[in-house]
Amino acid sequence: DLSAVRDVLGPGIMYTANTIIAFVYVVPMMIHISPQLTLLAFVPLLVLSFAINQLSKLIHHRSQKVQEKLSDISSCAQENFSGIRVIKSFVREDHEIEKFRLLNLDYVRLNMDAVRVRGIMMSSVVLTIGLSVAVLLWQGGRLVMTGDITLGQFTAFNFYLAVLIWPMIALGWVINIFQRGSASMKRMNEIFKTVPRIIDAPSVKPIKTIEGKIEIRNLTFQYNGSDPVLKNIHVTIRAGMTLGIVGHTGSGKSTLVNLIPRLYEIPKNTIFIDDVEIHDIPINVLRSHIGMVPQDTFLFSDTILNNILFGVAHTDTGKAVWAADVAQLKSNVEDFPEKYDTVIGERGITLSGGQKQRLAIARAVIREPKILILDDALSSVDTHTEDEILTRLKALMKDRTTMLVSHRIQTVKQADWIILLSEGAIIEQGTHEQLVALDGIYADMYQRQLLEEEIAEI
Incomplete structure (x- = not known):
């Protein structure tokens, strides 16, 4: 859980800032060259953002399940190490090994479920970027042929788009980091936000010593x-x-x-x-x-x-x-x-x-x-x-x-x-x-x- 939250505060924030800065500086330049090409470049991204929004909810749920199962595995291992004498005394080594194996199998299964969703999301990002580039090459070539933009402007436009490709790819990874971090932070907040049930009453007196009656x-x-x-x-x-x-x-x-x-x-x-x-x-x-x-x-x-x-x-x-x-x-x-x-x-x-x-x-x-x-x-x-x-x-x-x-x-x-x-x-x-x-x-x-x-x- 701490590792997942640390990833949010490190790579998560860094790549998010990188993506925001790239969009702020590059998108106006693309619009200046050709609003039509810019619109064609970003229409697929609007569809992608909707898909990512839906998939991220599923990733959050499955990431939380993965973290909970990892906690179960850690607890099982700790109990086995602490209670090794009892386990040996009752000849339960095989039982505990099988129990640990089943927990790990569940962990692998839950991880695979989460990986499938992440794979779909990352593939969607790459596919969308590929389609966007293909459409731009087709439409951009036509605009150059009709003289609406020069070859130099088209080259510059593709350069700007290339600058945005990594931030777009990183977007899916960053969302995954934030979803895992969110699931982990939720578990940690259950501890951080726990309020002690036994606290000093408002009527507490300034007593410093006790005699013992x-x-x-x-x-x-x-x-x-x-x-x-x-x-x-x-x-x-x-x-x-x-x-x-x-x-x-x-x-x-x-x-x-x-x-x-x-x-x-x-x-x-x-x-x-x-x-x-x-x-x-x-x-x-x-x-x-x-x-x-x-x-x-x-x-x-x-x-x-x-x-x-x-x-x-x-x-x-x-x-x-x-x-x-x-x-x-x-x-x-x-x-x-x-x-x-x-x-x-x-x-x-x-x-x-x-x-x-x-x-x-x-x-x-x-x-x-x-x-x-x-x-x-x-x-x-x-x-x-x-x-x-x-x-x-x-x-x-x-x-x-x-x-x-x-x-x-x-x-x-x-x-x-x-x-x-x-x-x-x-x-x-x-x-x-x-x-x-x-x-x-x-x-x-x-x-x-x-x-x-x-x-x-x-």
Whole structure:
């Protein structure tokens, strides 16, 4: 798409200017010699311009189809490279090769459709110019014989016409360039003109800092008109308090924590930060005070150091080493030949699942946020490493509000308050001891997980 637009801004504009200048200077000279011959020369061009206008619409449509199919091919290739381990694990190499082959065949077919139309247009241009020259030679010869124009004038007229031949031929090519560029620009404008759905409200207040108190009042949330994912959530988290969130898969845990940094738009008067309605807090201020480790860890194809420093403005290596130590990643990094300058590949492909999560934790910790959100951030580490990380985080979380999401109750049992979600609603809440004493679903989950750990140790 960028290449097609660049062609418009380069050769497209250059040849268009060349054609305009040639017509402005040459056509008056031709009319001066013989208006009759000039009319005969340009009548076929009027017919040609109509044909080109019709064909250009078809070229635009087919060029857009070609660009869309090329995008599909690029996406397929990228997915195959990124997911090569999954493809090999499921022995799907032949399937993906065949899928890629079919996409390319479609691309060739669409290109051939577009080429046919371009061929017709270019052939029409050359044919029209040829007919125009033939008519001029016939009629011009007659005018010379009758003495209406001299042989020198006729020669000059043909010279002027020759000057216009290349601009006329280039006209079809330029139109093709503009049509391809137009189709590509349309696709690019879909991105450029996309307006963020979540923006600062007109009522936003000049807030600069956040202490970390979170209050959720009767929150009901749904995605794009679907069934509610969260129902009547009501909980208060004091500044510096740790909230544990547990529940089965699909209970709404990740959705709840994703609403705190306003990654999704939420109903008004449902979430308050420091007693201020969340829509009244500038988004940049809100998110700059939050350190988040999402469930789906995303790392950049860069060095370990740059991934840790991603969320901060400074480049303090000592701080990065401290954050890696808190996340229990330091010893692993020290074992790498390049240490913190090790490039981890696309999405951290060279790291294990546990190392990815610990690197994401270090990236959040180094910001020293007022609100720390760990969304199942310890699911890929062993229990021993998890205990070490939680021990190191405990000192960090002392003065920070923490939302700790996990499937393992062992991870959240030290939290100041715990809520148990089921089908988007809070069904039990309290401290670990209170919930165990309640002998409900939480207690049942806890007993089963303890039994699973005991069996694993046998």
